[in-house]
Amino acid sequence: MLDRKSFADRDTLAAELAEAVASRINEAIERDGIASVAVSGGSTPARFFAVLGKRKDIAWEKVLVTLVDERWVDELSKRSNANLVNTKMLQGPAATARFIPLYSGGEEPDAEALARTTEALKPLPQTFAAVVLGMGNDGHTASFFPGGDALEDALNGEGPVVAIRAPGAGEPRITFTLSRLLATDGLYLHIEGDEKAETLEKALADGPVEDMPVRAVLRAERPMTVYWCP
Numbered sequence: 001m002l003d004r005k006s007f008a009d010r011d012t013l014a015a016e017l018a019e020a021v022a023s024r025i026n027e028a029i030e031r032d033g034i035a036s037v038a039v040s041g042g043s044t045p046a047r048f049f050a051v052l053g054k055r056k057d058i059a060w061e062k063v064l065v066t067l068v069d070e071r072w073v074d075e076l077s078k079r080s081n082a083n084l085v086n087t088k089m090l091q092g093p094a095a096t097a098r099f100i101p102l103y104s105g106g107e108e109p110d111a112e113a114l115a116r117t118t119e120a121l122k123p124l125p126q127t128f129a130a131v132v133l134g135m136g137n138d139g140h141t142a143s144f145f146p147g148g149d150a151l152e153d154a155l156n157g158e159g160p161v162v163a164i165r166a167p168g169a170g171e172p173r174i175t176f177t178l179s180r181l182l183a184t185d186g187l188y189l190h191i192e193g194d195e196k197a198e199t200l201e202k203a204l205a206d207g208p209v210e211d212m213p214v215r216a217v218l219r220a221e222r223p224m225t226v227y228w229c230p
């Protein structure tokens with residue numbers, strides 16, 4: 001179920017991942033007239049975002065873009081995953097895409113905030129065209145963090161989104177649930193560098209999901225492609 005692709009450098013990886021995601025988007029638009037993608041934040045996706053956002057062969061006005069997870073911070077914060085998407089991807093041709101943020105204002109991702117985000121997510125089709133996950137060296141993906149106070153709900157609940165706090169997470173977070181992220185035509189794990197390759201090997205070994213929650217995705221019975229470069 002796990003296809004692993006290695007690339008010589010970051011630019012090549014970004015181009016190949018953008019090609020794969022663009023194909024998924026265009027297939028969904030042809031089939032449904034609309035496509036949605038959920039992307040990760042952090043630092044890794046910046047190059048990929050820049051390449052994807054420049055694609056002129058995508059009818060961006062038919063594309064909904066959201067995040068797999070978000071830090072509960074204002075969109076102007078440098079910690080905001082939305083900020084990364086806005087500044088790196090949704091420029092040029094991709095500026096006509098509709099971005100649906102997960103952060104919906106306020107100090108905390110409380111019940112009211114989650115209800116606001118859930119309402120905002122309603123235009124999303126049931127199935128994403130593509131979901132691009134990242135991974136931290138602690139074995140988290142999306143905001144499925146080791147020690148997360150709502151990890152069980154994030155991994156086994158319906159969601160679509162869950163608020164989660166964890167010792168290694170910094171700010172409170174909001175994350176799509178695993179079941180919602182697995183509802184996708186194309187599932188990708190984008191990691192770079194030797195340390196993350198080692199983390200992936202550890203995650204692929206036996207061990208509790210709670211220790212390295214990315215295992216929940218790796219053990220899900222569905223195809224996923226890992227994109228890696230040194």
Ligand SMILES: O=C1O[C@H](COP(=O)(O)O)[C@@H](O)[C@H](O)[C@H]1O
Pocket residue numbers: 039040041042043044045068069070071081133134135136137141142143
């Ligand atoms: O906090 C986060 O971290 C992970 C990994 O980020 P990276 O900086 O190591 O690339 C990311 O996948 C996730 O979306 C983000 O919220």
